[in-house]
Amino acid sequence: MKSIEVRAGRQRYEVLIGSGLLPGIGLIVRQLFRGSRCAVVTDGNVAPLYGEVVCASLREANFQPQLIIVPPGESSKSLDQAGALCDEFGAAGLDRSSFLVSLGGGVVSDLAGFVASIYLRGIPYVSLPTTLLAQVDSCIGGKTGVNSSAGKNLIGTFFHPALVVADLETLQTLPGRIWNEGFAEVIKHGVIRDAGLFHMVAQASSLQPMDDASPPQRDESVQPASWKLALPSFIARNLRIKAEIVAADEKEKNDLRALLNFGHTIGHAIEHAAGYGELLHGEAISLGMVASAQVSVRRAGLSVAEADAIKSALQSHHLPTALPPNFPRAKIFAALARDKKFENGRIRFVVVHEIGRASVSHDVTLEDLEAAVAEL
Ligand SMILES: NC(=O)c1ccc[n+]([C@@H]2O[C@H](COP(=O)([O-])OP(=O)(O)OC[C@H]3O[C@@H](n4cnc5c(N)ncnc54)[C@H](O)[C@@H]3O)[C@@H](O)[C@H]2O)c1
Ligand SMILES: [Zn+2]
Known part of the structure; x- marks a missing residue:
């Protein structure tokens, strides 16, 4: 397993990169949080693949995870979807001792990170990126946000995750088009x-x-x-x-x-x-x-x-x-x-x-x- 430290202002967080990390995510996260309630935000494609393994591991570590599924795709990066998530967190009883887990690609983490930054004026979140694009780029840096009718990412915050865990096994289920897409940001980094x-x-x-x-x-x-x-x-x-x-x-x-x-x-x-x-x-x-x-x-x-x-x-x-x-x-x-x-x-x-x-x-x-x- 590789580990990278990201520094941003006075904040520091770790990115863990390795294979087969999701089944042990509960214990990793337990080192960060004492509370028990959390929400795992994911999308309709990722939920059936990795939702249960993440929730089961969190339960084993004595957390009470609530799985919340948004529709896959860019259109979920909206203020409406962010508002709906806030309502669901309220209904699930998430309070200031709670935290979020974002499980998915860049859409899920931009959205979940944004909602984490505004719900109760901010609760921590852990990012579990599952696309190549998210693992090489969007999982760090702290830019969160949603789109508006005027343009991309026009509503958002700077809000860093408490931890990022990139499980390489998740890349195995990526459709070819989404695997390829990640190389755009890689080529950008090179250029x-x-x-x-x-x-x-x-x-x-x-x-x-x-x-x-x-x-x-x-x-x-x-x-x-x-x-x-x-x-x-x-x-x-x-x-x-x-x-x-x-x-x-x-x-x-x-x-x-x-x-x-x-x-x-x-x-x-x-x-x-x-x-x-x-x-x-x-x-x-x-x-x-x-x-x-x-x-x-x-x-x-x-x-x-x-x-x-x-x-x-x-x-x-x-x-x-x-x-x-x-x-x-x-x-x-x-x-x-x-x-x-x-x-x-x-x-x-x-x-x-x-x-x-x-x-x-x-x-x-x-x-x-x-x-x-x-x-x-
Ligand atoms: N915050 C940042 O710094 C930053 C940087 C780059 C891009 N972004 C944002 O990231 C978004 C694009 O990210 P993305 O391409 O990861 O989008 P995405 O989250 O929509 O994922 C792409 C598709 O792959 C599916 N998927 C995800 N993981 C899977 C897996 N392991 N197996 C099978 N299917 C899986 C998703 O359901 C979705 O249909 C854009 O909204 C972009 O603006 C943000
Ligand atoms: Zn980009």
């Missing part, structure tokens, strides 16, 4: 901060990508055993990149944490334009990164060869790099124009100078973004 990581994932042979027909666990020839062995350090490498940035700039006060938004300004606009749930977050970010690489060629001296390498790396993980012809592009432009990061016609925008080195540019204009989206 902004770690050229070695980028080149490792760019070579599809070292980390076998999945197509939808072959989920990771069912075909050892598609996902060799060596890849499984490499997973803990691979996940840790990603989390260390994010943890280092978060420790230095937790609330995005300077430009450092903003680097994690590479591909996200355009990606979020695409996600919003498609309608939440149509494109997975990682798929929209893949498109956003292709467009942002084009902006970087124009504004930051990124070579065309490296922009192409970013595109090929995404393609080798079956991520989209072009918009479908009938995509409502006008909606992307409208969402971009509304972006609050624009000031006097310019936007704070993450550009890449070379793979592994990015910065925030203040020279990018709406026209630059529109030109890059038009090329997508």
Whole structure:
């Protein structure tokens, strides 16, 4: 088992990464909390797979868990769903000595983390990420939130989990499309901060990508055993990149944490334009990164060869790099124009100078973004 410490302000929390951790989660959590009541928030896909193993382990450690299931997918990241959860916690008798467990991907932890931060003005939560995307990225950093009609993640808080436990066994049940999606954030980490990581994932042979027909666990020839062995350090490498940035700039006060938004300004606009749930977050970010690489060629001296390498790396993980012809592009432009990061016609925008080195540019204009989206 690997362990990473995340520091944010005066807070510190641990991420445990290993195989088969969920059946023992009760005892791990018992070291943190004395109370007995807790809610396990999960979604309708994850509940039948891991809901009972987590609840049984919590019961064994003398907790009284209440399993609460939300519908799967991005549309659960809403204020309505957050309000409904608060009502359910009240009905379940959760008080200030209680805590939450979020069991699922980034949607569940963004939502559950948000509700943990507002219910009774904040009760602690433990995060059990079950997607690759959540294990390499969203499980740390403290950004929680829901979407509003105006855009992605516009309502939220900074609220860190008390503990994160990433059980690699859970990745075995991921459908191929959701496994692939995680590589968008991995490629992002490589592009902004770690050229070695980028080149490792760019070579599809070292980390076998999945197509939808072959989920990771069912075909050892598609996902060799060596890849499984490499997973803990691979996940840790990603989390260390994010943890280092978060420790230095937790609330995005300077430009450092903003680097994690590479591909996200355009990606979020695409996600919003498609309608939440149509494109997975990682798929929209893949498109956003292709467009942002084009902006970087124009504004930051990124070579065309490296922009192409970013595109090929995404393609080798079956991520989209072009918009479908009938995509409502006008909606992307409208969402971009509304972006609050624009000031006097310019936007704070993450550009890449070379793979592994990015910065925030203040020279990018709406026209630059529109030109890059038009090329997508
Ligand atoms: N807070 C952050 O720092 C941060 C960072 C990156 C992304 N995000 C957010 O994360 C979300 C995307 O995360 P995601 O892709 O994990 O979304 P998700 O939670 O919707 O999971 C994707 C799908 O996989 C299913 N699933 C989850 N675990 C499974 C498992 N082990 N086996 C089988 N199916 C499983 C889910 O039911 C869902 O249908 C977006 O809302 C994005 O904005 C947040
Ligand atoms: Zn993201």
